[in-house]
Amino acid sequence: MTEGLPEGPRPARHLHFIDGLRALAVLAVIVYHLDERLLPGGFTGVDVFFVISGYVVSQSVDGLQPRSLLEFVSAFYARRIRRIVPALLVCLLVSALVSTLLVPRAWLSDTNEQTGIAAFFGVSNVVLAHQSDTYFSPRSEYNPFTHTWSLGVEEQFYLVFPLLFYGWVAAGAGWARQRRSMLGYALVLVASVVAALLLGSSHPQLAFYSILTRFWQLAAGVLLYQLTRRPAWAALRLPPAALAAIGALGLALIVSGLLFANAERFPLPWALAPVVGTLLVLAALRAEPLPSPVNRLLSVPPVAYTGRISYSLYLWHWPVLVMLRWTMGIEQPAQKALALALTAALAVASYHAVEKPFRQQRGSGGPSRRAVIACGLGAVALGGALAAAMFAAQPRLSLSRTHDAAIWYPDGVPAQAAVAPACALAESSAPFEDGSLRHFAPGGCPAAATAPRLFVAGDSHAWAYTSMLRRHAQISGSEIWLYTKGGCGFMRLTFAQFVERPHCHRYLSALAAELQRQARPGDVLFLPSLRLERLANQWGAFEREQVLARSASEQAQTRRRAAAEEAIGVLRPLTERGVQVVFEAPKPLFAVAPFRCSDWFNRMNPSCAAGFEMARDFLLDYRKPILESMARVSGELRHVTIWDPFPVLCPAAPCRAVDERGPIYFDADHLSGLGNLRLYPSFAERMLQLRDAAQGAAYNSRSSARSERVSTSSSTPGSANSTPKDG
Structure with missing residues (x-):
């Protein structure tokens, strides 16, 4: 029996145990x-691949002598x-x-x-x-x-x-x-x-x-x-039993990485175990002249x-x-x-x-x-x-029904909405801190002179009103600024965002400051956001009981109270200036995303099992705490109202995400283009009411000012009704 490590340079040979290492790595990843x-650290199989790759690529070109x-x-x-x-x-x-x-x-x-x-x-x-x-x-x-x-x-x-x-x-x-x-x-x-x-x-x-x-x-x-490959390596001598032990230790380190690696701290330190383990297996088994248990295991033909x-x-x-x-x-x-x-x-x-x-x-x-x-x-x-x-x-190529962007996507323009707009419209978009700003500027229409400016601030659910807002600008002549950042609704009322959402803080702070600078008396601030905990996201439904338990917990109630106080403090300067604030009441939510479950090839997906319907009474009860928070804010501040899209989107039980005309929702809680079209008359009516209220307030203000000037004029010195002041 020959003992030791490999001799000096020699022609490259195929090492079957390396194939076995590759098999272990790829099967772990799969x-x-x-x-x-089944294998929480299986992703570290890629780290094993990297070490093998460096070794084998070197072996493949050694001896070329270019x-x-x-x-x-x-x-x-x-x-x-x-x-x-x-x-x-x-x-x-x-x-x-x-x-x-x-x-x-x-x-x-x-x-x-x-x-x-x-x-x-x-x-x-x-x-x-x-x-x-x-x-x-x-x-x-x-x-x-x-x-x-x-x-x-x-x-x-x-x-x-x-x-x-x-x-x-x-x-x-x-x-x-x-x-x-x-x-x-x-x-x-x-x-x-x-x-x-x-x-x-x-x-x-x-x-x-x-x-x-x-x-x-x-x-x-x-x-x-x-x-x-160095001659000095060949001078080292270890008995086969020691080499076999080193190989076994290396394999154990690899397996430990596959079982226990922590994805949150990667590649270091958790990649060390699979990397060191692979190095030990390569060094030991390449040097070993006789098969060990590890060598035999990794070299089995399958x-x-x-x-x-x-x-x-x-x-x-x-x-x-x-x-x-x-x-x-x-x-x-x-x-x-x-x-x-x-x-x-x-x-x-x-x-x-x-x-x-x-x-x-x-x-x-x-x-x-x-x-x-x-x-x-x-x-x-x-x-x-x-x-x-x-x-x-x-x-053009998609087999999915969702390829019709006009009706499915929130910024689509359904054919049913093809009306001659009263105004031309210039659209532009730009980054706004960590979010984005979209601007709709109507022109060439007489209504633009009297239409109030509209500021829309929220999360992705504000963006999901893009089609409706574009239509409103074209028809009413309102100039619209749409501020959005996914996951960062403005005055969401579920928790104190400035405290509990640090990743949103810069966006929300900049937005509050921007509104303070830009908003004038008579302007409208529309606040749409996701204010209920989701029942599903785009890849599956959540456990309903857990969602309801979290929503009804004492902690959730405390957070909603803090959120209402935060909203009152942030919005008060705007409302005192005469800005009309409109909260969007919670829309129906669903447990299935229509865009994922509307085709013949995905309807049987387990994530679609809940279907496109929800009990109307359940949803009405689910949103009551948020409506109470909105009522508290509107009770504290003037010029704060609530617009409720729920009756339009769910006029009768059960609530449906898709009806005979097409998808009302794109996913479980964002509207589709058709959903935007359905809501527009209700939204336009509310904006018209606010415009009339603002114009009435402005008229009353001007009348009061004229009356005050007349009263002041009639009481000036020398007039018949003047009253001498004490010296």
Whole structure:
């Protein structure tokens, strides 16, 4: 029995246990994405992949001995393009097509197209890092391209790898040049660890997605390979039992990461266990001359085969899961089994029909390296263009009813609303602090001179009145300013926002100051917001009993009282100035999002089981506490009224989100374009009442002023009715 670590440089050989490690990593990721409760840290399988990638990429080019950096770069990229690009392009194009056909445009999918196009060019991780949602958010779970972030990290690593590794493989390279290569990787590794530590606390999303904070994982694999190829490594001697123990320890560390990793502090410190564990397994099993239990486990033929197709498994599993979420669902055991079967079938087909043929096109009979690189880059550009064209054609290609934006989307203009507007309308939009400002400026109509200006301030439910507000500006001549920020309603009345919503504080403070500066007597301030706890969001319903219990709790009552006091304090200066404040009373809420459950391919989704109806009496009772808070504010302040859309949206029991004319709601609580159209007459009537009241108040004010001037004039010195004052 021979003891020790590997000898000096030798030809690269296929290490079956590395396939086993890949299998462990990809299966962990798939299980986590299928149901995270089964393997809470399964996402750390990607960290195992990164270490393996650094190691294997180094092994794949060691021994090339290029005569120049250009020769090495061309050889390296030709290999990488053959290995990565063909299967990736097929997966991305199929995903783009299926997404175009089946996925409606909504908040839940509004980052999909940008991420998908970026994935063709290896920068989807950059796009995801600068969006508002984390890797663990629901919106990421409904994006069929989210998983490409890790490929983006690897592709960005490949921009640096040949520059640092060239000194290791250059023809005639001695220890001095190889040492510089190792030192370069070591320095960048340390810098990456520092970046991960710093950004992990200040910018966790960037820390998760960025090559800056992930480079150390790939570099660790490269450095391990370089260390194991040095003659000094061969001089080390450890008995097989010790090596087997090291391998077992490494596997245990990997498994601990898969079971216990904390997503809130990532990549450091929780990525350390899978990274160190992978390094130990690679070092120990590569050195071990005889199979150990870990080696045998990882080299079992079915496990090794799973590792060989791991790239295709990783590519296809995520789009399959996402498309099932969008359509039939992924909650039931049968649906999970279907997802696994589809993933396996697509991965096997991709591996044998796409991956292997392109990887095996080498030798004197194949295309030159430059031709491979040129064709690869051209294919990437063409694929990105095709995907962009599909996304742009989504309204025409979509199989979903929701492609009719005019009736489904809150800013749509239904055909029923096609009337000749009294006014021309200029629209503009701009950022406003952390939110946005949309301005409707009517012109060319006589009504504009007498119409009160309208300020609308709220969260996404204020934006969901876009169609109605646009119509009001065109017909009434009112100039409208619409201020919105998702999740940050202005005077929501459910809790004291300036205290309890720190992420909204800057927006709300700026909005309050803006209204104080801009609003004049007679102007109207309309305050629509989500004021009830949701019964469902865009990806599923909540437990009704828990929602009701929270709403009725003593804590909720205390928070509503504080919110009413806050509203009185903020609104008093405006109402004393003569600004008319209109609260929107709570609209009906639903437990199902119509845009997700209105097509033949998604009606059977478990998230659609609750249906499009809600008991009217239940909703009326549910909103009573908020109406009481509104009554308290209006009782304290002049010029505060309540506009109630409920009777129009739900004239009889039960309340319906969709009727025979189409969708009244887009999702469980935001209106559709048709819903906007239905509400407009009621809203216009209220605005007309406020205009008449303001004009009456202005007339009375002018009459009082004239009377006061007449009275003052009649009592001046020398007049018949003057009264001498004491000296």
